[in-house]
Amino acid sequence: MKNTVETTPSNFLIYNNGLTILVNKIDEITSDKIKIKGMSIVNGAQTTGAIGSVLNRPRENALVSVRFIKCDDPKILRDIIQFNNKQNVVASSDFRSTDEIQTELRRQFREIPNVVYLGGRRGGSEDKIKRYNNLIPHDLVAQCLSAFHQDPNTAYNRKKEIWENNALYSSIFSEKTTARHILFVYSLFQAIESKKDMLKNNKSNLSTSEKDIFEYLSIRGSTWVLLAAIASSMDNFLNKPIKDLFSLKFDINCSLEDAVTMWEGPLEITLPFVSALLPAVQNGVKAREVISNSIKDFKEKTASILKIVWVTPGLKDTFEKFSKEVKLTTD
Template sequence: MSKEEPWVKAYLARFEGSEYGSDALGLFALGLRFGAEDLDTLASEVITGGGDDKKCDIVFIDRDEQRAVVCQCYLSEKTRASAPANKASDLNTAINWLLCASISSLPKELRPYAEELRDAIKSDEIRELFIWYTHNLPESSNCEKELKTVETSAATHVRELNGKENIRISASEVGSGTFKQWYEESQSPILVTDKFTVKCKEAMNVNGNAWRAIVTLLPGSFFYQLYQTYGTKLFSANVRDYLGSRASDSNINFAIKGTAERNSDNFWVFNNGITAIVNKGRIRKTRSGKELVLEGISIVNGAQTTGAIGSLDKAPAETLFVPARFIETESSDLVDDIIRFNNSQNKISASDFRSSDSIQRRLKSEFSVMRDVEYDGGRRGGASDAIRRRPSLLPSLTVGQALAAFHSDPVVAYNRKAQIWINDTLYSRYFHEKTTAAHIVFAYSLFKQVNLIKTTLKSKLKNAPSTLTDIERAQVDFFEQKGANFLLCCAIAECLETILGRRIPDRFSLQFKKKNTLRDAETHWSKILPIALPLSSHLNGGFAGNRITSERQQSAVASFKALFAAVAEPNRKTLSEFAQGVLSA
């Protein structure tokens, strides 16, 4: 791959010298395609361990967004015309092991991934399964043929698991061409830059201080043709693509198509319409009436409407009209806000809509005076933010998870990270008047230090398994269980009275005495982890089917807490050194 390519520069800036090896390509793809934030934390969860991974390098499961990705990664050090096709066919092996082999026959490191993926499919919590052959070479027809076979095989196995055909399965190459396209998409909100002219019945201009807009009513055939020509590129600035249509009464896209086909006269009164950003837009009078002239377009609200109309078997009736508004602005910040506020029902940006509340504003102000620590105040970035290396950033979703784990809710931290920001009860449990920036650093740095150890052990297992000691092997086995890092954080937090040698009336009051950088805070916790980590196997009772459960969590933590108290006295000097740096009300 040429180091002059913009996507390659971005990749190297983010991952050069990292411990992830070729798996970094898969992480980079997840960041670009889905805007997955905090890629280092993500790596600890999705990269499979051990030398016998059955061709599964990455298994990513996102129940919040109902998607999963199975990824085989290949990094070529030489320039070649294409990637080896046999590695594409290896994904057949990966899918067979993940979806249909008996759990007991799977390598220990792969079992949790297979169990969770199968459970998510069976419980109808996955609507998209992506199977990626990720590499840094040009895509080829040979690989495409192999992946079509993988796609067919996966569809058969998925049907056997949930008995339905409502999961979209896509097996594809993510090579240099795709990386180039995804990277370009991440850098620009408007990818469709062509010029369009369309007749309209009525239209009016509306102007603001930093924006200009046109409000109008357009024929559905215009949006049909747009989608037929450009597909999901139309939604480059949007936080969600068209989701597809299933024959379900509860599926809004199916309902939109039904209205378009059978009740076109009333479509515009039933539908909220479409909002798009454009590079330029103007109304032009002609002899026959008015027409709209647009340059560039990205639909920020109404992706489902556009996709439903655009996927009809034929262009809609002439009587179908869609209310629409087109906004032109030169302010990138305003574009971000337009996207956010036009998608207020979209759970993907749940944290965005906490960013303006008084607690997040106060926290952001407190963080602003801290050294080498960034906090986005609950506002989530896009793909371009996800792929940047920002070591001092505390991403919103991870902060919520760290607080939940620290305050005795590791199951919430693992299973409900988006709900922490969406659900008022959960949100107020962790973000309230007693939550301070200093306390967030205290809890978050523990989580980061635990994750660092987990990543280091998994890397050792994958690259030098023969060097693992028996104790390290037991620790690896613990961390391979889903939610293990959150459970360990919870257990250590429960031991803090023993560690500090004093009663803690309110755990939210805990912080480090000095105004530490994030790295300093992690270093403080590194004194505690060598004492706690050898006890981690005693938390194994907190899991069922290799996944953390609320029913078993409390007894496992209680057992860990008793054992920690037993080893505290021989380690009193180390614990006292840590305690001297901790402040509590």
């Protein structure tokens, strides 16, 4: 498209499918002019991106067709968005965005401070191309949930399939999945990433243990394996049995920033054992048996140290505090 705009602009109109734009209001000013308010592109974002990225302003003969649609019926609006995008390649998550699970999760996330979750929705009848600096990306949430619920292979290698495959999707998005559980899992991911950034920024002054941790976290897919390993060890972290990982959430309805802070203490004590997970991240996180054995090894090693931690003054305080901050749905 960029090449057409720059080299043969007169052909752009006949080569391009054009834009479909939902609007809030259309006023006719003259017979050849209209006034539009509240625009949201539902088809043609790639076109606008291509035109906007050319180095020089397109010539006047570079034309594009545009349909402006004003509609107040929510069902028809959803159909317009879906049917228009069926003609083009769209994210698989777009077609999950209207299911009951994602709708309920969006409602629950509105009760959590300072975060936005769109649940697969990229904008349209309600979100007029908003930009959020506190957005929790739905695709990253899906990866985090897959890893935490013991499938780091899917999280790393099958990101797109999570939204396409009914079995994969329903294994992490069901009536048991709550916004506060997602916050619990996603904040762990963010805490790990924050630790990685800190180590990277202080690379020249790392201890031997910190170098080993940074080396592990620098391997592609390592975060997903670590998420799974920590999830498998949550009973040791909390010093109580856990029947269902989906029941885990923080006791208070906290912000993402506060949730990330809560993970810092437990991570400091358990990260030195990531070397046990190294076999799992070889060859692209694909060998399920190796992954399972590595996670088991990690759990055994952290269990040994946590037994000592739980009876050691000072160290015990860190995990007692964390345990009090975490609530099981069945509590």
